[in-house]
Amino acid sequence: MxxxxxxxxxxxxxxxxxxxxxxxxxxxxxxxxxxxxxxxxxxxxxxxxxxxxxxxxxxxxxxxxxxxxxxxxxxxxxxxxxxxxxxxxxxxxxxxxxxxxxxxxxxxxxxxxxxxxxxxxxxxxxxxxxxxxxxxxxxxxxxxxxxxxxxxxxxxxxxxxxxxxxxxxxxxxxxxxxxxxxxxxxxxxxxxxxxxxxPIINGLDGKKMSSSAGNVISVADSEEDIKKKMKKAFCPPEVENNPVLEILRYHVFPRTDAVAIRRPAKFGGDREFAAYEDLERAYAAGEIHPLDLKTAAAAHLIDILAPVHDYVFSR
Ligand SMILES: N[C@@H](Cc1ccc(O)cc1)C(=O)O
Incomplete structure (x- = not known):
């Protein structure tokens, strides 16, 4: 680039x-x-x-x-x-x-x-x-x-x-x-x-991010914490005010070449996206279920944050 x-x-x-x-x-x-x-x-x-x-x-x-x-x-x-x-x-x-x-x-x-x-x-x-x-x-x-x-x-x-x-x-x-x-x-x-x-991104519940509200994911969170928090995250079927899409856009895509969305075969099977814009378009068109989006975002976020967590706490 x-x-x-x-x-x-x-x-x-x-x-x-x-x-x-x-x-x-x-x-x-x-x-x-x-x-x-x-x-x-x-x-x-x-x-x-x-x-x-x-x-x-x-x-x-x-x-x-x-x-x-x-x-x-x-x-x-x-x-x-x-x-x-x-x-x-x-x-x-x-x-x-x-x-x-x-x-x-x-x-x-x-x-x-x-x-x-x-x-x-x-x-x-x-x-x-x-x-x-x-x-x-x-x-x-x-x-x-x-x-x-x-x-x-x-x-x-x-x-x-x-x-x-x-x-x-x-x-x-x-x-x-x-x-x-x-x-x-x-x-x-x-x-x-x-x-x-x-931009200022929203908290996981779509509201203003704040540590005290517990709607954030931090470097201190374990894999389990991330999974739990992502499962509860607000993920409306549209693009606006969608914290899961924001995580993919601002945190996942900048640090990875492609994002894979796993989908059951009966819903068309797995798909891979090399650019955020393509994923956003597919999501807006209803081609990706919110749950599959969340699962993918959580998996990537864990890949990004687990080594950070280890680096910070391995002393
Ligand atoms: N104002 C920044 C912190 C900051 C302080 C000093 C600076 O020079 C730059 C940034 C914040 O809101 O967190």
Whole structure:
């Protein structure tokens, strides 16, 4: 696959397309994603992990920021609690295939005088209103935001300059922060980053994904857990809001050449798909039973996650 196609497949938006094309022509190109340390690394995180792997294959140098201070500012726990999950998360990302990436812990780069000065400069240029709105889909309990949650997006902007990356990858929920970065980083002497946005996928029940709702599959899940959860997954006969199809599209196809759907002979026997679009078309046409779709998705997901699970927990 050519670098442009690798960079853009399964994205919802690239800002801007021309800038991405120009970047791909440069001999050295750097991209990053930041993650707040999280109790479990799950299918939601894996959408951007897969995109970073695409970009690595497209010749980008990849940095993964484990944003411990950001998690703290966003009221996700004490610094000690967050520190503990940070190391675990790094193992998960490596296990998922992000080897050879540069891993940076937020607190290791965010407490220098230069970083602080950049934060202060930008904080003087950005209105409270813009800062707050940029956190709409990222901040916790934003009906009652803290000052730290206004510092958060500004630090995220300064991360881009500090890590010296040309491009930022994130879910579409990062869009408003990224737009602020594009607008304001030039004022501190740093070029506007190219922004690559991936979709936010639904939980297994078709509702908003959340670890506490238990509607996610994570790296910590065993084969049995995955089977059980997939069996219960919401899988309507249509293409819209279908979490099983989303798993096949964003997690299975990027990591495999072909997906086999096993069907009883009386329903036409097995079928194999080399591209997601073909499978989606067949499903929409009623040629694949939801149960057979689920079984195939579960089997592939197990193949993908079992070695990750082993890597993370075999110590
Ligand atoms: N805002 C990201 C985390 C993040 C933090 C700092 C960054 O520089 C980048 C990303 C999230 O919602 O999880």
């Amino acid at each position: 050519d670098p442009y196609e690798l960079a853009t497949r399964n994205t919802v938006e690239v800002v801007t397309d021309e800038e991405l094309r120009a970047l791909i022509d440069r001999p050295v190109r750097r991209v990053y994603t930041g993650y707040e340390p999280s109790g479990e690394i799950h299918l939601g995180h894996m959408v951007t992990v897969n995109k970073l792997m695409d970009l690595q294959q497209a010749g980008f140098e990849v940095t993964v920021l484990i944003a411990d201070l950001h998690a703290f500012l966003n009221r996700k726990g004490t610094m000690e609690e967050i520190r503990e999950t940070a190391e675990y998360n790094r193992r998960c990302f490596e296990g998922l295939g992000l080897r050879g990436a540069k891993y940076v812990l937020g607190t290791d780069v965010q407490l220098t005088p230069e970083y602080e000065l950049a934060v202060l400069k930008l904080s003087q240029a950005i209105t409270l209103n813009r800062a707050k709105r940029s956190m709409d889909e990222v901040g916790r309990q934003m009906d009652n935001p803290t000052v730290s949650q206004m510092v958060y997006p500004i630090m995220q902007m300064v991360d881009i300059a500090t890590l010296e990356v040309d491009a930022a990858v994130g879910g579409i929920d990062q869009r408003k922060i990224h737009m602020l970065a594009r607008e304001h980083l030039p004022s501190i002497g740093y070029p506007a980053p190219v922004c690559i946005h991936t």
